[in-house]
Amino acid sequence: MxxxxxxxxxxxxxxxxxxxxxxxxxxxxxxxxxxxxxxxTCDAFIQRYIDSSITHVACIDARGFILGSVVAYQLNLPLVLIRKKGKLPGETIAEEYSLEYGSATVELQKDAIQEGDTVLIFDDLIATGGTVLAAASLIKRLGGQVAEVAALIDLPDLKGSQRIQDSGIPVFALLAYEGL
Structure with a gap:
């Protein structure tokens, strides 16, 4: 480290x-x-992606917005918001996912991603991976491809980053914390 x-x-x-x-x-x-x-934190992510082929930065509600918006701005890329159900105006698509006790839904505006876009998904923390996998599903449904998932923190004991990688999406986290 x-x-x-x-x-x-x-x-x-x-x-x-x-x-x-x-x-x-x-x-x-x-x-x-x-x-x-x-x-x-922001500089580490900017340096990682400055020469990449990503075309969009998709951020997950809400703390992912903070870091992802800085990275998108510095890389001069469009910022895409993935929000909790009912928070985005206009036409959206939705994806429900399981939580430890129940379920949740995230949405993406239909015009946020187009066929062929290469997207970096940004969140503050990866726990079980459910939110990120739902976000990736939304992006794919609109014809985009997910280049990588980036997060400030990974909690590897919860196996979310492994679930994401098992789905074929690379993961990069600046920090990892063992234990629950």
């Missing part, structure tokens, strides 16, 4: 027993409040 990655990891806050007992929540919001950590 580089000094920069160590610094960002030191800024991420771990909150025990939230949202339920036994869970350690990895809170990325302190990264947004720390200009140095935010710059290190």
């Amino acid at each position: 580089s000094y920069d990655e160590f610094y960002v990891k030191s800024v991420v806050r771990s909150i025990s027993d939230w949202p339920e007992p036994g869970v350690i929540f990895r809170d990325v919001t302190p990264v947004f409040k720390d200009p140095k950590a935010m710059r290190i």
